[in-house]
Amino acid sequence: MASAQKIIDILKKQNITHAIGVPDNGSARIYELLRKDQEIDVITVTREGEAFAIAAGLYIGGKKPVIIIQNTGFLESGDAFRGTVFNMQIPVVVFIGYRGYHNRDAEGKWVDSVATFLEPTLKAWNLPYKMCETDADIGCIDWAFEKATETSLPAAVLLIGHAT
Numbered sequence: 080m081a082s083a084q085k086i087i088d089i090l091k092k093q094n095i096t097h098a099i100g101v102p103d104n105g106s107a108r109i110y111e112l113l114r115k116d117q118e119i120d121v122i123t124v125t126r127e128g129e130a131f132a133i134a135a136g137l138y139i140g141g142k143k144p145v146i147i148i149q150n151t152g153f154l155e156s157g158d159a160f161r162g163t164v165f166n167m168q169i170p171v172v173v174f175i176g177y178r179g180y181h182n183r184d185a186e187g188k189w190v191d192s193v194a195t196f197l198e199p200t201l202k203a204w205n206l207p208y209k210m211c212e213t214d215a216d217i218g219c220i221d222w223a224f225e226k227a228t229e230t231s232l233p234a235a236v237l238l239i240g241h242a243t
Contacts, residue, residue: 081214083108083242086174087116089220090145095119097137099130100147105176108242109147127152128159134171135163149176150197150237160204160233170227172220173235177210180239201235208235 086109090098099122102110113121124130127148134144153160153175164171179191189195201208207226209219219236226234 081211081217081238081242083112085214085217086211086220086242087112087119089217090119093221093224094143095145096142097122097134097144098147099124099133099137099144100174101125101127101130101149101152102147103149103152103176103178105149105178105238105241106147106174109174126156128156131156131159131163135167135169138169138171145172145174147174147176150178151193154193154196154200157200157204160206164233165204165206168231169233170231171233172223172227173206173233175208175235175237177237177239197237206233206235208237210237210239212239 097120098113100106101124110121113119122133124133130146130148134146137144153173163169175197177194177197179189179194182190182194184190209222211217211219223234223236
């Protein structure tokens with residue numbers, strides 16, 4: 080995946096105040112560096128759905144949060160996504176770890192079913208997204224912030240692999 084430090088540098092450039100979510104294997108390095116840096120406040124939650132409600136409240140209170148979660152948690156938090164950041168038109172960027180993306184069988188089919196469901200769900204929920212697998216893809220993060228600002232709705236960045 081892309082460099083965790085480069086991701087954080089973009090978050091700072093975008094004047095992010097808070098990173099909210101549940102750390103997982105893919106995002107662990109991002110959270111580790113954010114906690115050491117302390118320029119962006121980190122809020123860990125017990126369920127991913129809480130991240131959407133907290134992000135909405137922070138935005139209403141004048142802050143600029145991002146959400147960093149894994150695809151399994153995103154799927155679990157669908158109603159929280161719908162009822163808060165989508166319905167309330169909160170232009171938050173959601174970083175979603177794409178667990179299972181590289182785990183395919185000999186025929187190319189995904190081994191982990193969560194990979195099968197993520198993109199169709201994002202499309203059904205009208206959540207625009209781009210994939211970020213390497214540092215060459217890092218521009219998609221700025222795209223997500225521009226898209227969220229332009230539409231006053233959430234946009235997503237799918238993080239593929241483990242941040243380095």
